[in-house]
Amino acid sequence: MTSATLEQQNLKTGLLAFAGALAMLGLGYAAVPLYDLFCRVTGFGGTTQVATEAEAAEAERLAAAAAGKTISIRFDGSIARDVPWTFKPEKPTQTVKIGQRDLAFYTARNDSNVPITGAATFNVEPEQTGIYFHKIQCFCFTEQTLQPGEEVRMPVLFYVDPAILQDENAKDVEQITLSYTFHKAYDPTEDSTEKPAS
Known part of the structure; x- marks a missing residue:
């Protein structure tokens, strides 16, 4: 594996990890209003x-x-x-x-x-x-x-x-x-x- 290919794979992995972290952060902020909505609709x-x-x-x-x-x-x-x-x-x-x-x-x-x-x-x-x-x-x-x-x-x-x-x-x-x-x-x-x- 060449150095350029390894750098591309590392960059791709880093971007995927960053996107996953952003998605988790977004879900964290959305969790409270979504849970509140779920409870109000279902009576949970x-x-x-x-x-x-x-x-x-x-x-x-x-x-x-x-x-x-x-x-x-x-x-x-x-x-x-x-x-x-x-x-x-x-x-x-x-x-x-x-x-x-x-x-x-x-x-x-x-x-x-x-x-x-x-x-x-x-x-x-x-x-x-x-x-x-x-x-x-x-x-x-x-x-x-x-x-x-x-x-x-x-x-x-x-x-x-x-x-x-x-x-x-x-x-x-x-x-x-x-x-x-x-x-x-x-x-x-x-x-x-x-x-x-x-």
Whole structure:
């Protein structure tokens, strides 16, 4: 093998390795949005669905097929360690009719002496019910800013899709748990020396 041929092979190998590294980097950046899309479409990992008013109205029409069947919804609220808030559901459980819209409230209070902006992440258990739990309106759709000592009620308008009754893996579920966790929203100007309000 000549020196020129060896150099060409080395160049080709180097270019292929560089292209592979670029492809992996691109996949790394695309992984989070692609995984989020996958979870929202399939309900994987207990990801709930977002519904429009029209979809909710259609579900209520189909609720007649559910013959007034009900399901218990358990509400859970927690905060990340860096969020100096008190956050909890007003009622820990509600019994709702499948296919009908229902409203639940959480309360949040900023226990610090500075404004705090939080973003809520959510999950549904058991996982197989996530695709049937539809939120029409939710405080989790946007960031929430609470002033020092401020307390607010945060609504969640939701329904459980009657299609859950046709799913062999979900039709016998007696209780769905909706969990929220508030995390501090990133703010580069925020002072990290908050102290609890006295």
